[in-house]
Amino acid sequence: MDNLTFRYSILLLEGMKVTPQSGYIAFIFLLIAYIYIMLCNILILIQILTEKSLHQPMYLLYCNLTLNDVIGTTVLVPRLLKDFLTDPSARYITYVECVFQAYFIHLNGTTSHTILMIMAFDRYVAICNPLRYSTIMTSEMVVKLSAGAWGVALVLVGILLSLTIRLSHCRSVIQNHVCDNASLFKLSCENVMINNVYGLTFTVVLLVFSIGSVMLTYLRIAIVCFKSKNKKTNRKAFKTVTTHLTLYLLMMVSGFVVIFLHRFSEYADNRRILNVIFNVVPPGLNPIIYGLQAKDIRQSILKRLKNKLSGM
Template identity: 60%
Template structure:
């Protein structure tokens, strides 16, 4: 304590000496000091959607990390060094996510960018502690994996409870001490400003408001960052080098090599995600031409991506933790129960499990980001509040429903062995409803979009009087309403049946797989399903064919080349999307009629919620001139504002 006081006195003397040498005069701020964050440059009208988005992300971060921590804490079989360290990583993720996302929600919801002095420093300390602790905890986890793989016979003798507690405390202590010294150097630093040019408070953003130069703070911060990053990298590199060497030496023991890969893969993926996000932040700040909002978004990725993905990786990839999750959701003791079904799921070879999971996860993230981005772009740009684009918003919304209803369950099944793919009957019905609603609404939405293009090209002078706001709302409600009613009746006829079976021989739940669980007569279900499919296909193909025939006649009879060019560009994207949807639908129906092509049919049924939902935003984003221009304009506007 005496040494710390002496250090602070010497530091204050050094500051005073520097001021006298530079002959600098200033008027320092006095308490109470209230800072103001710059935040994102968005209008107040966009604050509520952004608040909802951040709230949803924060809820997922809380849910994922708390569930992982709760399962590990409750289950005594998981009271092992590896999982105790996973708990600490989850706690660290909660610290970083809570420190930043709660402040973002206040800014977006209330527009309140002011933050008191003590709260600003508390946020800055939490932010830096999170950044340091993630690296030290990951280093400790790498050491645990090194001992487990390279010294398996001595693992329990080395990683005792006392040694495990020491390693974890050391990881936290190193991070806390480094950050404590970093902020201790700020004591006595006079501040001459209150405007923080950042999304959140950090040590550097506060020091930018100092009245005097801060060379010691800068040197210490740079050295601390370099030493911490280099040390964690070297520790992890050394541990995995030893693990790789041990696996290569055990050529005959394939079981131990496979186990080493499974136990180390999740840890290595998490470390790589953290480093990649950190690299994105560094690179975004090195290019002045990058828009300021993009730079700010990149800086908060480190508090969103790792806390959001880490519990998914450990919950799905780690076999022991994954096998314990269902038992804590009331899924244990799977003797025959009419409320619990066994789903066949997607068939993936064992060696392709992790590549398939990674590819499908990346695809799902792209689907969500691209479709939500298109909806946000159309809602924010007033110039795009036109019937064509408002009706188009229904399509990405439907893609989100279809992808979310099926892909997360497919991801779970990829990492789960066939005997463990249990699903409750209610969950199965909900998934079947989402699957059929997605397929049906894809047709009805494209039908109303075709009607809009017909009116725009064949009756351009009456377009504004026909396609009013009320008409757009009616068309949208009819597209969703017809689909919901038709699918509701379809599944209602199935739910009424009793069940005598529990196996679903399909990658995901649908109406046919559900009524096959019954031993009763399903004649009515087959008749209605056949009529439903025929009416849907005939009406969609007929209406769209008639619409485009009328458009073609108008274009051929008109000698206006600009009109024909506009008709071609506005209709080509819609027609291409429709052909993709109808192509997948017809292929699945045809293959379903030939049992020898059952596996190919299952693959097509899995690709149906993936390919169209992935291609639709690309087609409309790149082929539609107005949307493409608005995307470039948004980035250009952010660049000019920066």
């Protein structure tokens, strides 16, 4: 069994099927997108952490999302950039590297849900219990919520990948442009029923909790706003809720489209292209939709830039 398990320590990635000319164009666009995503997210992250006036629960919880976007993009994009410049027959990756990439890709997707769930809870408390907001959303609560969002994802994805790496593998080609759990256990000639059952259960439970909690949270917020006669408060609540829901819907739509196309092998190339787009677009839009739209963050960044320019 041990000999079979490590029969192929070097794997071949099928990668994106593009011509050399289109590969160079894709490389340039993806590189620009990567630099933009990293600069925007890191800028907002640093701004929130260094500016005391932004040390509010809403913004501190948002730091989890920016950090997750940075990790997810870094795990995926540099490898794709390298593959665009590499001959398809030489796109090799070690089994260990493939497992690490798969782990962080699934971690990124899972924490996207758990982080938006705790952000929804924060908005619920702020709008439905404004007088108790400061007593509920303490620094300790922010730390607990953040740790819970990451901890749950770390454990669930750890189990997911542990069930896969226990398998022997008799194939050496990853039939995908990136390493993920399904691509890894498809390398095995053993029975992978337990992998499929856990993977399906994991996905269903995550989506049920994610969609259920967000729907209930915003339904409650909508009821409170409907009963309230304070137009200013309702307008502010609507703006923050709309921003959060935009992020959530963007994530859900992108995820469901890729999952749906997984069921049709004839659309494999389209699925890979859309998968790359959906892994780049949300992290690029999140800083604009949530970060820069927030008045406090925007003014803080503009103030810092103005001070730097005046000091030159």
